[in-house]
Amino acid sequence: MPTSNYYLYDSRSSRKTLIVLRFSYNNSKLSFSTRQKALVKFWNKSRQRLKEVTQCPEAKSINQILSKIEVDVNNIYRELILTDITPSNELLSARLKEKMKIVSCAVKTPQITSLDFFTMMDKWIEDSSTILYTV
Helix, strand or coil: CCEEEEEECCCCCCCCEEEEEEEEECCEEEEEEEEEEECHHHEECCCCEECCCCCCCCHHHHHHHHHHHHHHHHHHHHHHHHCCCCCCHHHHHHHHHHHHCCCCCCCCCCCCCCCCHHHHHHHHHHHHCCCCCCC
16 A cells, blocks of 8 residues: 655755655655745644644645645556556656646757857857846
């Protein structure tokens, strides 16, 4: 029987820290970042959710997200079992990212052919114009 647990990435932090899902199944464990953050003082270890207090107005919505992730990972696991596919961390993680619509943050570098000095300078001015204290 698979189990889902949530933990804070850094339980000693004084700042907001990531909430991590640990999904245990078939003697394997998947650690997955929920992309949600919380202050340690608002985290309830036994419930593995945020305390819904007035000082933490986002608690209810984050708790709903955590519940949805838990349902999603369990559904993905069951779906794999029913289709005779052996679950793996890579497969579960990929399907969960797909379900959550998480896109890779890979940055595409533009293909630059040979540029002369002035074209390169114009490109540099254009790119750096959004940064303070530059041309």
